[in-house]
Amino acid sequence: MRERKKPKQASLRRAVSAAYYALFHLLVADGARLISPTNPSGLKNLIGRAFNHGQMREVCSAFVEGNAKPGGKRIPPATKALLTLPLDPRLVQVLEAFVDLQEARHEADYDLTKVWNRLDTVNHVQTARQAFHNWAGVRKTPNAAVFAAALLLQRYWAR
Numbered sequence: 001m002r003e004r005k006k007p008k009q010a011s012l013r014r015a016v017s018a019a020y021y022a023l024f025h026l027l028v029a030d031g032a033r034l035i036s037p038t039n040p041s042g043l044k045n046l047i048g049r050a051f052n053h054g055q056m057r058e059v060c061s062a063f064v065e066g067n068a069k070p071g072g073k074r075i076p077p078a079t080k081a082l083l084t085l086p087l088d089p090r091l092v093q094v095l096e097a098f099v100d101l102q103e104a105r106h107e108a109d110y111d112l113t114k115v116w117n118r119l120d121t122v123n124h125v126q127t128a129r130q131a132f133h134n135w136a137g138v139r140k141t142p143n144a145a146v147f148a149a150a151l152l153l154q155r156y157w158a159r
Helices: 009-035 043-049 053-068 088-112 118-138 141-157
Strands: none
Touching: 009 043, 009 053, 009 088, 009 118, 009 141, 053 088, 053 141, 088 118, 088 141, 118 141
């Protein structure tokens, strides 16, 4: 936030939006890196452009629900067969953070009747920081690889 004493609503909204987009771009970059070969060099960027906010949210929600209710139907069988449940709590926090931050970003960007305060904004930014930290701890695990690929491809696996 730019203003130290009494931040403007625009600054608070921008901070919430930036927190979401930071996590979004982290997951897209890792997903694209996982899926794309090293050559040609521009392919990874094109793959990154194929990720969709709504589909990513659906995958995150499905993984959280599937972790809480292993018999649940939201994770397609092909995806579930690749996962080891229960998921690492750090991965679950990343998934929940993505969904929560996306909702907050929508409010910040589109609901001009919502009045933001410093504490709520700082909490959202901290949620994103914790998600970055947790992702760093799980990003090389098999479940994180399945998740990162599912962000882009799971809708095709359900067929």
